[in-house]
Amino acid sequence: MTIQGAIKAALLPLAVCLAAPVSAFTACQITDTGGIDDNSFNQTAWRGVLEAQTAMGIDARFLESQAETDYEANITSLLGGECDIIFTIGFLLGDATQEAAAANPDQLFSIVDFAYDPPLDNVLGQVYAxxxxxxxxxxxxxxxxxxxxxxxxxxxxxxxxxxxxxxxxxxxxxxxxxxxxxxxxxxxxxxxxxxxxxxxxxxxxxxxxxxxxxxxxxxxxxxxxxxxxxxxxxxxxxxxxxxxxxxxxxxxxxxxxxxxxxxxxxxxxxxRMDATVFQVIERVMAGSFEGGVIVGTLANGxxxxxxxxxxxxxxxxxxxxxxxxxxxxxxxxxxxxxxx
Structure with missing residues (x-):
C-alpha cells in the first residue's frame, strides 16, 4: 500500500474500540531482519517500547527475525494472551501480520511501515510521510x-x-x-x-x-x-x-x-517510530485502541x-x-x- 493510500485509509471510519486489559501490561515486538540494534527502524521502534516501560511500568519483550521465514513463527510464538500488543516492524511483515490478526481477532497488533485498506479492527498501522x-x-x-x-x-x-x-x-x-x-x-x-x-x-x-x-x-x-x-x-x-x-x-x-x-x-x-509506538501503547492502556492508521508528517513531528x-x-x-x-x-x- 502506498503512503498516499495509507493517508486515504486514515480518513476512513475507524473500527470500534477494543478495550485494554486492566491487569499487568506487556508490549512485544518482532523485528525485521536488521535486528533490534540496527541503528535504524527496529531500534527506533524498540526505543518507544522502552520509553513506555520507563514511563508506565510495562513489561517489554522482543523477538528478532533472522530471515523472512521467521516472521510467521515469531508471531505465532507470541500469541496466547501474554502480549497485550504485538508490534511487527517493517513492510515485509505485512502479510504475516494480516494472517495472524485475522486468525486471532482478540489479539491487538500494530505494524510499522504498513497499513491495511480496508482497516483491520485489531491492527493499527504506523506509516510516515x-x-x-x-x-x-x-x-x-x-x-x-x-x-x-x-x-x-x-x-x-x-x-x-x-x-x-x-x-x-x-x-x-x-x-x-x-x-x-x-x-x-x-x-x-x-x-x-x-x-x-x-x-x-x-x-x-x-x-x-x-x-x-x-x-x-x-x-x-x-x-x-x-x-x-x-x-x-x-x-x-x-x-x-x-x-x-x-x-x-x-x-x-x-x-x-x-x-x-x-x-x-x-x-x-x-x-519518529518511537513516538508513534509509545502513542499506540498509551492508546491500548487507556482502552482507546482502534484499528486504522497513524500517519507521521512534518506537521505532527x-x-x-x-x-x-x-x-x-x-x-x-x-x-x-x-x-x-x-x-x-x-x-x-x-x-x-x-x-x-
Whole structure:
C-alpha cells in the first residue's frame, strides 16, 4: 500500500474500540531482519517500547527475525494472551501480520511501515510521510554538493524505501528549479521506478561497495536507504574524509546512533517510530485502541530533518533560511512534495 493510500485509509471510519486489559501490561515486538540494534527502524521502534516501560511500568519483550521465514513463527510464538500488543516492524511483515490478526481477532497488533485498506479492527498501522523530510534533505544536498552529483541507493525496492528516494529526488529538482542549477542524482529515477538496490538490509559490505561506486561516479553526498547497510557507506566516508564524501542517514539521527562515525552525517531523515509506538501503547492502556492508521508528517513531528551537528557552521546561512521556509511551505501546502 502506498503512503498516499495509507493517508486515504486514515480518513476512513475507524473500527470500534477494543478495550485494554486492566491487569499487568506487556508490549512485544518482532523485528525485521536488521535486528533490534540496527541503528535504524527496529531500534527506533524498540526505543518507544522502552520509553513506555520507563514511563508506565510495562513489561517489554522482543523477538528478532533472522530471515523472512521467521516472521510467521515469531508471531505465532507470541500469541496466547501474554502480549497485550504485538508490534511487527517493517513492510515485509505485512502479510504475516494480516494472517495472524485475522486468525486471532482478540489479539491487538500494530505494524510499522504498513497499513491495511480496508482497516483491520485489531491492527493499527504506523506509516510516515518521509518524502516530506527527504524533500528537504534533497534540497540540502543539492545546495551542499561540490561536484554537482549526489547519489542514493536502497535496500529493497518497496514503498517504505522508495518514498525516501522519491522525496530526495524531487527536493533536488526543486533546488535546481529555484537556483537554475543542474545537480544530478544517481541511483534512482522516480519516473522509471528504477535504481540501485542491495536487496538486503544487513550487509555492511554492500553498503560500502554501493557507496564506493557512486563516489567513483562523482557523488560527494550519498543517501543510503537500507537500514544497517548504510553503516558500510558511513565507514567509507569516514576513511575518505567528509571533504570527499558526506552521508545522509535515515530513520534515526545517525549522528547519535552511530557515534564513531557521527561526523560523516550531514543530517538524517528521521522517522519518529518511537513516538508513534509509545502513542499506540498509551492508546491500548487507556482502552482507546482502534484499528486504522497513524500517519507521521512534518506537521505532527512524525518525520523530520535532524540537526546538522558537526556541519552546523558549514551549511550556509542562506541555505538554512531556505530550508526553514521550505519546511513551512511543505506544512502549509504551498510547496508540493512531488514533481515540479
Amino acid at each position: 518521509t518524502d516530506e523530510a527527504a524533500f528537504m534533505a534533497g534540497y540540502l544536498a543539492a545546495g551542499m554538493t561540490e561536484t554537482g552529483i549526489v547519489g542514493t541507493f536502497g535496500g529493497i525496492n518497496i514503498p517504505p524505501v522508495t518514498i525516501f528516494m522519491d522525496g530526495f529526488a524531487y527536493g533536488i529538482d526543486y533546488y535546481n528549479a529555484q537556483h537554475g542549477t543542474d545537480v544530478t542524482l544517481l541511483g534512482w529515477s522516480p519516473d522509471t521506478r528504477e535504481g540501485l538496490f542491495t536487496n538486503n538490509f544487513e550487509s555492511l559490505d554492500d553498503g560500502r561497495a554501493f557507496a564506493q561506486n557512486l563516489y567513483d561516479e562523482g557523488a560527494d553526498i550519498i543517501l543510503p536507504v537500507a537500514g544497517p547497510v548504510g553503516l558500510g557507506s558511513a565507514a567509507l566516508a569516514n576513511e575518505l574524509g567528509v571533504e570527499e564524501l558526506m552521508i545522509i542517514g535515515v530513520d534515526a539521527d545517525l549522528y547519535e546512533t552511530d557515534p564513531e562515525r557521527g561526523h560523516v552525517y550531514l543530517t538524517s531523515i528521521v522517522k 512524525g518525520v523530520d530533518l535532524a540537526s546538522f551537528h558537526d556541519f552546523e557552521g558549514t551549511v550556509p546561512e542562506d541555505l538554512v533560511a531556505e530550508l526553514t521556509a521550505l519546511r513551512a511551505g511543505i506544512i502549509d501546502g504551498t510547496v508540493a512534495v512531488g514533481p515540479n
